[in-house]
Each structure stands twice: as structure tokens, then as C-alpha cells.
Amino acid sequence: MANQQPTSGNPRVDIEYRRKKSAEEMRYQVITFALMIFLTLVSFVAVGYGEFSGWFIVPFILLLAVVQVIFQLYYFMHMSHKGHEAPQIFLYSGAFIGAATVLAFMTVIWW
Amino acid sequence: MSTYAQKKGFGATIWDYMTTVDHKKIAILYLIAGGIFFILGGLEAMFIRIQLAVPDNNFVSAGLYNEILTMHGTTMIFLAAMPLLFAFMNAIMPLQIGARDVAFPFLNSLGFWLFFFGGLFLNLSWFLGGAPDAGWTSYASLSLDSAGHGIDFYALGLQISGAGTLIGGINFLVTIINMRAPGMTYMRMPLFTWSTFVASALILFAFPPLTIGLFFMIFDRMFGSNFFDPAMGGNTVLWEHLFWIFGHPEVYILILPAFGIFSEIFATFSRKRLFGYSSMVFATVLIGFLGFMVWAHHMFTTGMGPIANAIFAVATMAIAVPTGIKIFNWLFTMWGGSIKFTTPMLWAVAFIPSFVAGGVTGVMLATAAADYQYHDSYFVVAHFHYVIVGGVVFALLAGTHFYWPKMFGTMLNEFLGKITFWLFLIGFHLTFFIQHFLGLMGMPRRIFTFLPDQGLETGNLISTVGAVLMAVAVIVLLINIVITSVKNERVGNDPWEDGRTLEWSIPSPPPFYNFKQLPLVRGLDAYWLEKVEGKKGMTPAEPLGDIHMPNNSILPVVMSLGLFIAAFGAMYRTEHAWGLPVLIGGMLITLLAMFARSVKDDHGFHIHKEDLENDDDKGGKA
Ligand code: HEM
Numbered sequence: 103m104a105n106q107q108p109t110s111g112n113p114r115v116d117i118e119y120r121r122k123k124s125a126e127e128m129r130y131q132v133i134t135f136a137l138m139i140f141l142t143l144v145s146f147v148a149v150g151y152g153e154f155s156g157w158f159i160v161p162f163i164l165l166l167a168v169v170q171v172i173f174q175l176y177y178f179m180h181m182s183h184k185g186h187e188a189p190q191i192f193l194y195s196g197a198f199i200g201a202a203t204v205l206a207f208m209t210v211i212w213w
Numbered sequence: 214m215s216t217y218a219q220k221k222g223f224g225a226t227i228w229d230y231m232t233t234v235d236h237k238k239i240a241i242l243y244l245i246a247g248g249i250f251f252i253l254g255g256l257e258a259m260f261i262r263i264q265l266a267v268p269d270n271n272f273v274s275a276g277l278y279n280e281i282l283t284m285h286g287t288t289m290i291f292l293a294a295m296p297l298l299f300a301f302m303n304a305i306m307p308l309q310i311g312a313r314d315v316a317f318p319f320l321n322s323l324g325f326w327l328f329f330f331g332g333l334f335l336n337l338s339w340f341l342g343g344a345p346d347a348g349w350t351s352y353a354s355l356s357l358d359s360a361g362h363g364i365d366f367y368a369l370g371l372q373i374s375g376a377g378t379l380i381g382g383i384n385f386l387v388t389i390i391n392m393r394a395p396g397m398t399y400m401r402m403p404l405f406t407w408s409t410f411v412a413s414a415l416i417l418f419a420f421p422p423l424t425i426g427l428f429f430m431i432f433d434r435m436f437g438s439n440f441f442d443p444a445m446g447g448n449t450v451l452w453e454h455l456f457w458i459f460g461h462p463e464v465y466i467l468i469l470p471a472f473g474i475f476s477e478i479f480a481t482f483s484r485k486r487l488f489g490y491s492s493m494v495f496a497t498v499l500i501g502f503l504g505f506m507v508w509a510h511h512m513f514t515t516g517m518g519p520i521a522n523a524i525f526a527v528a529t530m531a532i533a534v535p536t537g538i539k540i541f542n543w544l545f546t547m548w549g550g551s552i553k554f555t556t557p558m559l560w561a562v563a564f565i566p567s568f569v570a571g572g573v574t575g576v577m578l579a580t581a582a583a584d585y586q587y588h589d590s591y592f593v594v595a596h597f598h599y600v601i602v603g604g605v606v607f608a609l610l611a612g613t614h615f616y617w618p619k620m621f622g623t624m625l626n627e628f629l630g631k632i633t634f635w636l637f638l639i640g641f642h643l644t645f646f647i648q649h650f651l652g653l654m655g656m657p658r659r660i661f662t663f664l665p666d667q668g669l670e671t672g673n674l675i676s677t678v679g680a681v682l683m684a685v686a687v688i689v690l691l692i693n694i695v696i697t698s699v700k701n702e703r704v705g706n707d708p709w710e711d712g713r714t715l716e717w718s719i720p721s722p723p724p725f726y727n728f729k730q731l732p733l734v735r736g737l738d739a740y741w742l743e744k745v746e747g748k749k750g751m752t753p754a755e756p757l758g759d760i761h762m763p764n765n766s767i768l769p770v771v772m773s774l775g776l777f778i779a780a781f782g783a784m785y786r787t788e789h790a791w792g793l794p795v796l797i798g799g800m801l802i803t804l805l806a807m808f809a810r811s812v813k814d815d816h817g818f819h820i821h822k823e824d825l826e827n828d829d830d831k832g833g834k835a
């Protein structure tokens with residue numbers, strides 16, 4: 103970003119605050135990492151259990167996948183931090199346009 | 214290291230341009246290459262109109278006519294209109310946001326050379342067994358059956374030049390997001406920069422579908438796959454969808470920068486702030502967004518069913534709303550302004566009624582039921598020429614006159630400019646207005662001749678006469694350019710005297726580092742603000758210091774050349790034994806060049822403070 107202040111060399115940096123912030127960040131990462139492993143297990147179980155029909159399993163796994171992508175973007179790639187507005191806009195519009203296209207293809211070409 | 218004005222030999226100049234990474238020089242390359250392709254496409258247009266001037270004509274044969282028609286459309290869209298817009302984006306946008314160059318100067322050069330070699334490849338088809346002949350849309354059912362290598366040239370050539378366009382678009386996006394001068398917030402960006410931004414975003418999203426479609430086409434024709442062959446389980450309509458998912462945003466990639474150029478011209482020569490700036494920005498973004506939701510209006514007659522047709526019809530008509538907002542804002546900008554009718558302003562004023570006419574026929578075409586009647590007739594031809602010529606080409610000609618002094622440091626002759634304008638305006642309406650009625654009378658598009666006594670003679674003759682006028686207008690422009698360059702009367706920073714944005718606050722042409730000190734931007738129309746307060750130039754936002762500049766490189770040419778060679782290999786692979794080695798060899802050249810670029814650290818160089826101090830506003834060389 104054009105107008106960002108450089109963070110290094112600033113005499114008034116609050117080291118204590120920084121340390122607390124990163125500890126908190128670390129905790130979130132561990133939690134989401136555990137959650138992601140759990141979700142992966144769930145999807146394996148959903149397939150392995152054998153009682154559910156494909157009509158349930160496929161959308162269910164897709165849903166879990168979407169959740170994982172969101173975890174990945176927000177907790178591991180720091181999209182929740184400030185200064186990521188532009189990537190967010192582009193990600194969401196890209197996803198939206200892609201989804202609209204797939205929807206149209208499913209309904210118009212291959213109904 | 215200082216590279217200031219010394220006279221260079223011809224060879225050295227060529228080498229300089231082949232290796233340059235300076236956005237201003239790349240802009241000139243785009244302008245020259247795009248201009249040459251524009252003249253080529255114009256010649257093809259003249260052949261089309263000569264053939265259709267009288268009934269039962271045999272100036273060209275049916276097959277050759279198809280090739281000329283296809284190459285006219287393809288050349289004009291991909292190799293003329295887009296590169297010419299890229300020329301202005303490259304030349305002006307970094308100056309407007311107060312940047313020293315684009316974000317990735319090396320990629321900028323790579324983008325140009327990919328476009329250039331792709332275009333060259335496409336046009337070599339004329340000498341190597343015949344040009345593509347399935348229309349610029351190259352529908353799969355036609356193009357898979359086309360004999361010879363024409364369609365291969367189309368698919369491979371557009372693939373290469375498309376990669377260049379995508380690179381260029383991403384580069385502009387990053388530049389605008391990251392390299393704005395201090396104080397240049399998003400809502401202070403000039404509208405040309407805004408429209409460059411949105412058009413680049415459209416490129417980012419629209420070109421991948423084309424790339425996929427072209428790859429499918431390449432595989433189907435050259436490597437034995439069957440994506441589009443229904444007999445083998447493929448789907449021929451799939452190409453149409455992929456093409457138009459790209460194709461409709463593409464027309465907005467063309468028109469949005471045109472809107473941007475006109476917005477600058479209206480504000481400058483009405484000597485008034487652009488009316489409704491924020492609604493203009495909003496409308497630009499909205500048009501870009503909606504542009505992705507409407508592609509199937511090109512396919513109403515393919516049997517998508519009434520529901521899909523209705524949805525796409527309504528979505529299409531919705532675009533007329535933000536477009537209308539823009540039209541009214543331009544009118545209100547002129548309202549009460551003290552208008553100066555310079556050549557660029559004439560183009561801008563003439564653009565409004567011409568483009569509105571095209572928009573109105575657009576809404577007519579968007580009425581799905583009615584489109585069954587209009588589709589594939591000359592009515593559609595009239596529609597898209599009204600928007601593309603009346604919008605995009607007008608903007609390119611206006612921009613040429615408006616930005617010429619900033620790019621080259623000389624002023625095009627206003628008298629000759631106005632002659633060009635009037636000839637072109639009259640020729641344009643003569644050529645295309647009558648085509649609405651030819652279409653309504655039942656003349657199909659893409660036919661190589663028509664019969665006498667069906668009421669089509671007069672209309673077609675008028676149309677041809679108009680085309681001749683447009684050709685003369687372009688010749689006058691070329692003469693104007695030659696005269697101006699020979700006279701070489703240098704101009705100052707702000708030759709139109711009413712410049713509002715940052716580019717007019719620095720010398721024409723700007724020195725190669727653009728801004729000695731980055732300017733402080735205090736509002737919309739930054740330079741105008743300073744002028745109103747009686748200041749001579751911008752307030753600097755930083756102390757004078759060393760400037761870091763990138764080094765020149767020949768690698769972009771090598772990379773593009775590799776793909777160019779590989780394309781020949783891919784095409785002749787099944788017929789000649791040398792095909793496969795050439796394909797692999799070409800790819801190797803590209804990969805090696807990429808490897809060289811990755812392992813060799815290139816830190817660029819610094820212009821030292823002392824050199825900058827000595828270089829007091831003499832202006833740089835072009
Ligand atoms: C109000 C805005 C517009 C509307 C509602 C509109 C609507 C349409 C429709 C429905 C068609 C398909 C007609 C058919 O094939 O039967 C069409 C074709 C076309 N339009 Fe537009 N349009 C608009 C603006 C534009 C603009 C701004 C451009 C370019 C700068 C453009 C370029 C084209 C082109 C090139 C075609 C023909 C493509 C081909 O079949 O070769 N249109 N338009």
C-alpha cells in the first residue's frame with residue numbers, strides 16, 4: 103500500500119503488545135489447524151460409514167471444503183488483517199463469477 | 214550511471230526499444246504496432262466494402278472474402294483496439310497516479326512482445342496457405358471443419374498474444390493498487406486510471422476462459438481431442454459459451470478505457486470538474502461487474518430455452534442504467550462549462566450521440582424474442598460498429614490528439630486534426646447508419662455478395678462511399694503525424710493549458726524517471742488544485758534523493774520468440790518430421806530464458822541525487 107508506515111525503526115513500537123498479539127495469533131492457528139484435521143476426518147468418515155447416499159456426501163464434503171478454504175485464507179494467509187482489502191475484493195468477485203459460470207453451464211449446456 | 218540525451222544511431226535506437234522496460238517507450242511500441250495493425254485491418258475493411266459495393270461482384274472470391282472478413286474482425290479487436298488502448302494506459306496511467314513506472318517493468322515488456330509475436334504469427338497465415346476463415350468468433354462447428362491451417366494460426370496466435378494481454382492487465386492492477394503517490398487515494402484517482410483499473414480486472418477474469426477455449430480448440434485440431442465434436446461426445450456449443458464469457462467482457466475492456474479518455478477530455482475542455490465523480494466511479498465498477506452476467510445474449514438463438522433467454526435479456530438491459538448515468542454526467546460536465554472546441558473535444562462531443570445510438574440498438578438486440586429477427590443480420594453489424602467505432606475508435610483518435618504532446622513533446626496540427634474529425638464522422642455515419650436498414654430488410658451478415666433487384670444496392674453503395682471517407686480521414690491523420698514530427702516544435706508541460714491531472718505537471722515527454730520527487734496529492738484533479746492556488750507545480754512529498762531504476766533486458770523478446778517458434782512446431786507436427794523438434798526447441802528457448810531471468814539477480818541501478826540536480830527540468834527524451 104502506498105501510504106503505509108514502515109514498521110521497523112519506529113522507536114515507539116510496543117514490544118509487549120506485539121508479543122501478546124503474536125501469541126494470540128499462534129493460538130488461533132493451532133485451533134484452526136486442529137479443526138481442519140477434524141473436518142478432514144469427518145469427511146473420510148462420511149464416505150467410509152457407507153450408510154449415506156451420494157446425494158448427501160458430495161454436497162457435504164464440498165461444504166467442508168469451503169470451510170477449510172476460509173480457514174486457510176483467514177487464519178493462515180492473514181486475510182483477516184488490515185491491508186488485504188484488494189485481494190479480498192478480487193477473490194470474492196472471482197469466486198462469484200466462477201460460480202455463476204458453473205451454474206450457467208450446469209443449467210444451460212448440460213442440464 | 215546516467216543515460217542522458219546523446220544522439221544515437223538507428224541500430225542503437227532499435228536495440229534500445231527492443232530491450233526497454235520504460236513504460237513510456239513500451240507505450241510507443243504499443244502505439245506503433247497497434248497503429249500498423251489498425252491500418253492492416255482498415256485495408257481489409259476496404260476490401261470488404263469494395264466487394265460489397267455492387268451486387269454480384271467478383272472482386273474477391275467467396276473463400277478469400279471469408280478470410281478477409283475474419284482477419285478484419287480479429288485484427289481490429291485483438292491487435293489494434295486493445296494494444297492502442299494499452300498504449301495510452303502505459304503512457305498515461307503511471308503518470309496520473311504519480312508513479313515512476315509500472316509495478317513490474319520487465320513483465321510490461323514481456324506483455325508487449327508476446328502480443329507482438331502473437332499478432333505476427335496470426336498475420337503470417339496470409340503467406341502460409343491461407344488465413345483463418347470462420348469469423349472472429351470462430352464457432353467450433355465451422356472452425357473444426359475448416360481445411361488448411363487458418364484456424365490453427367488463429368488459435369495459436371491468439372493464445373500467445375492473449376498471454377501478453379493478461380500479463381499487461383495484472384501489471385496495471387498491481388500498479389494502481391500499490392504505487393499511488395502520497396495522498397492519491399482511490400477516490401482521488403482520475404477516471405482514466407479508474408477505467409484502466411476496472412478494465413484490467415475484467416482482463417484478469419475474462420481472459421482465462423478464452424485461454425481454455427483456445428486450448429480446447431488447439432487440442433481438438435492438432436492433438437486429436439474431441440471437446441467440441443458432438444459425434445465423439447463433445448459439445449459444440451461449449452465453445453460459444455467459453456468464447457462469449459470472454460467476448461462480452463472483452464467489449465467492455467475496450468469501451469471502459471474509452472469512457473476514461475473521454476471523461477478526461479470533457480473535464481479538461483469544459484474547464485470544470487467532472488460532474489458526479491463518485492457516481493462515475495460507481496457506474497464504471499458496476500458496468501464491469503454486470504459485464505460478466507450477460508454473455509449469453511449472443512446466443513439467444515442457440516436454443517437455451519425461454520428461462521435462460523429471459524434472465525440474460527433482463528441482465529443485459531440492466532447495463533443500460535449505469536451507462537446512462539455516465540452519459541448524463543458527461544452532459545452535465547459540459548453544462549455551464551466554458552467549452553473549448555479543440556480536436557479531442559470535438560471527438561468527445563460527437564461520441565455521445567454516436568454511442569447512444571449504439572446503446573439503443575443494443576437494448577433492442579437484448580430483447581430476446583426480437584433478436585430472433587435481428588440475429589446474424591446487418592443490424593447486428595450496425596450495432597457493434599456504432600459502439601466500437603463510435604465509442605472506442607473515436608476515443609483512440611481523440612486520445613491520439615490529446616496525449617500526443619505528452620508522449621512525444623510535439624503538438625499535432627489542430628487544423629488537420631479537425632479535417633480528420635469531420636471526414637471520419639461523416640464517413641462513419643454514412644457507412645454504418647444505413648446498415649441498420651439493410652439488416653432489417655433481411656441482409657444477412659458475413660455474406661460475400663448479394664443479388665441485384667432486392668433493394669440492397671443503394672444502401673451498400675452508400676456504405677462503401679462512407680468507408681472511403683473514413684480511409685481518407687486516417688490518411689490525413691498520418692500526414693499530420695509526419696508533418697508534426699518533421700517540424701518538431703517542442704511544447705511545455707501543459708500544452709493544452711487546461712490540464713487537470715498529474716501528467717500535465719511534468720515535462721512533455723517526461724524524463725525517464727517521471728517524477729524527480731514524488732508529488733503530494735491534495736485532492737481530485739491534483740494539478741488543477743495547485744494551479745488554482747497560483748502555484749507553478751506540485752508540492753513534493755519527499756526530499757530529493759537517489760532514484761532506483763530497473764535495467765533493460767532482451768529476455769522478453771527471447772521468451773516471446775521461443776513461443777512463436779514453438780507455435781510453428783505445434784502446427785506442422787503431424788505433417789513434417791521437423792514439427793516436433795521445433796515445438797520442443799521453441800519451448801526450450803522460452804524456458805531457458807525464464808531460467809536465466811530467475812537465477813540472475815538484477816538489482817537495477819540508481820540515478821544519483823547530483824545527476825538529478827543538474828538535470829533541471831530540461832525534459833527527457835522520448
Ligand atoms: C447498452 C449496452 C449494450 C447492449 C444492451 C448490447 C447488446 C448486444 C446484443 C444483444 C448483441 C447480440 C446480437 C446478436 O448477435 O443477435 C450484441 C452484439 C455485439 N455487441 Fe453489444 N450491446 C451493448 C453494448 C456494446 C458495447 C459497448 C460494445 C463494444 C464496445 C458492444 C459490442 C458488440 C459486438 C462486437 C457484438 C457482435 C458480436 C458478434 O456477433 O460478432 N456492444 N450486443
Ligand SMILES: [Cu+2]
Pocket residue numbers: 460461464507508510511
Ligand atoms: Cu455482448
